[in-house]
Amino acid sequence: MSLKTITEEYREKFISRTPKSAELYRKNVSLTPYGVHSNWRIFDPHPIFMARGKGSRIWDVDGNEYIDYNMAFGALAIGHAHPILVERIRERVENGTVFGFETEYSVKLAEVLLKRFGFEMIRFSSTGLEGTQLAVRLARAATNRPKILKFEGCYHGSHDSLLVGVKPDPLHAGHPKKPRSVPAGPGIPKDIADQVVIAPFNDIYAVEDIMRQHGNDIAAIILEPIPMNMGVVLPKKGFLEGLRKLADEYNSLLIFDEVKTSGKFYRGAQDYFGVKPDIIVVAKALGGGYPFSAVMAKKDLMELIGPRKVAHGGTFNSNPLSVYAAYITVTEILTEQNLAYAQKLSDELAKGYRDVIEDKRVDAHVVNIATSGTVFFTKEEISNWRDFVSKVNWGRWYAWVLGILINGVIPQALGIDEQWTVSIQHTKEDIQKTIEIFDKVLSEIKGRETVPVKVEEAI
Template sequence: MQGRAFARMRQSIHRPKLTAGNRPAIHGAVMHEALQRELASYEKRTAKSAAAHKRALERIPLGVASNYRHYEPYPIFVKDGKGSRIHDLDGNEYIDHNLCFGALMAGHCHPAVVKAVEHELHRGTTFGMPHDQEWELAEEICKRYPVEMVRFGSSGTEVTMHACRIARAATGRDKILKFEGGYHGLHDTALVSVKPKAEDYGDPQAPTSVPGGAGIPKGSLANVVVAAFNNLSSVERRFRECPGQIAAIILEPIMMNVGLCLPQPGFLQGLRDLCNQNGALLIFDEVKTGAKLAWGGASEFFGVKPDMICLAKSIGGGLPLGAFGASRAVMGLISQHKVFHGGTYNTNRVAMAAGLATFREVLTREDYAHVGNLSKKLTEGYRAIIKKSGLQAYVASAGVNGALMLYLQEIRNYRDWTKMDVDLWRHYWFGMVNRGVLAQPYGWDEQWTISVQHTEADIDKHLAVFEEVAPALAKAQRERGAASVGAAGH
């Protein structure tokens, strides 16, 4: 039903450090002054985070455990979280729509997850031996998604890596096709053309395979074919150029490394058809979308069935848990010892207990209806405020995810996204944070998430804060001209 409804409806992967020396020219003083005021307010409110970051820099590169958590002038250091709220070291409270980059659709400390985890902690954390929870969670996954067998891991990177390997084994081919701007984890196959610079783009129909930083072997680049998202002719061309060589297409059904970029009508089905015609597998990377788009993930939402699915983030209720699945024939390659898969912490009892509680008591159809209503309210509220304020932007949303997109028209691919007005986005993000709303993770390539523990009051507060911030954004936008700065991908 939702599939039919939808039919109607640097080089581095890291963001650039924006300094006075490399920030794009600003047309007028309004943006500079407004942004500087928000930054000054941020620094005044978060002095303890600044001190914690300074201390962390002595032992931890960038002062954070993941490059995605780093931003200027320094990140917020969190003290605790409960439900839909978090507190920083200075005691500031935030309505949290970051939710660990979308890994917490359950929200913070969901009672069902906490109860399950506490129970397991007293029985043993991990044994490196099989247990009943493995079958139980595999059964829950197979009920929802179009797969017959499942294996588990601890992260999205792991499961997309193994999915690509199995696809190669299943087809006897070496090349994987991905889309420019798509992010599928940190392994060498995935870390290609994630945030390429304009000078490295290549042909729009046949983008260059660009390494996502140092350390990516040339051999890996040779086996990654890059196409343009929402462009079936680009994919067709790549199959023609590599006859009988492409093992699989891997993609997020909704590209979420560029804010939120929806597939155009017919695009996903077109990929399904091209894979069938060319003997390749279709892999849906649902690390972000799987638990948050619909009860049955993208297959239910769009009405398109992939050959393999990769899951992580929100399926674990806040604990590290990943899974990949496919048909018995494809997954049988593991059973036949043709493809090796392992992991010391795979199916540790604590993460599995959290996963079972999440599937059975959090990601229910009733909860999807609840968050669906909240998502509709937030999206429609943003659109009304945008119209009222005169801000030239739009809101993209699907499931519990959404994003303020500072463009004149809907983006369709990575190159469209690079025209983002970065300073205007930073003004938005810091303005929201300074008023108690963590509207999304820091990064103009991210999106908000709504958890099952968010309430209508949370959404009302979020919208009230955006209504306060939006006029200043619109004023700055008018002052400098609506033309985008174009620094997002550089």
């Protein structure tokens, strides 16, 4: 019997498989904080440096091949280097990539997206961040109110006005039903954080209370209709409808941040749940792997945007490369039929995981919807941030991730708050192989000690 924890054994294997990544990491930490250009990519013992991707697979700089369920944090619903897109983009690149002018495809894409998601006008940007930033600015301008209500644990991009109550340490985050507005870190002025009112997800009575107190100052309620920055949290029955009603009652706007979900459901989570927001932000997967986001709303709202009106500009907004990639993606590749195929595979993955968990009698459960899901190492339900922080065994989760990685699968985006994405290029064989590896790893972990991980240190 080994005296080491299973986590230590896996870490050693991980390190021995990835020497080139380790070397690049050692160089990069002297060049950029934590050796990565986005805090969400920090990984212990060191991040993996990637070389190339094709279909459902990705290869690291050491030549290790992985079945990839990270899929660029959900930005690759169409999988890596989709052959149709590769060919079309090659032609596009030869004809210029950024003009500072609109192109024919910005018109075509606008028409397609407005029809698909059911709105009247649209504006394009490059990132989810820019999308939610514009949505919030628009809501403040439309209502002439300063405050935004957001949910604890939801993430809407790396900009000051919404970097509040994102992953707070519960010790400093106040009462669970009336959380404090905790800035994500230094550099976000208290005055900005004070403009954000925080509510617990899935607790409509708590939101009602909060709206009674702040409702007349609230420009908008913003949320991920399915929070996918706490693993995967499903909205309870009636919760989204309740928010819609509250927004109407207080003349606030309802913003759905569908940066992730817009590429997982054909017409977004808004259509799946039958709740229509006033403003929707779509991004990630719709760009087919190119930087793209869009804000959509009714005409009267969108027409508030303009010179000396609501500001919105960007050198790379509606650039020909992203717009063309998004057009080809949404019209030819991420079709309703292809998405249904990926959703079915994702269900099969979830079922396989559930069977293994039951068979091994491990304290875990799977939550999945559309093309995404996650394994929570607890039997208890996770319905908001406080559950997420306090109920899950993160030591087990970390051992599981390492164990799967060293067997050639990236089980999900590697943050604790992430989930898997099954792309339209994954196959039944990928799913089968992944379930077999899951079985092997859970057998190894079961009954073994893992290194405890504190959630505050893991994010």
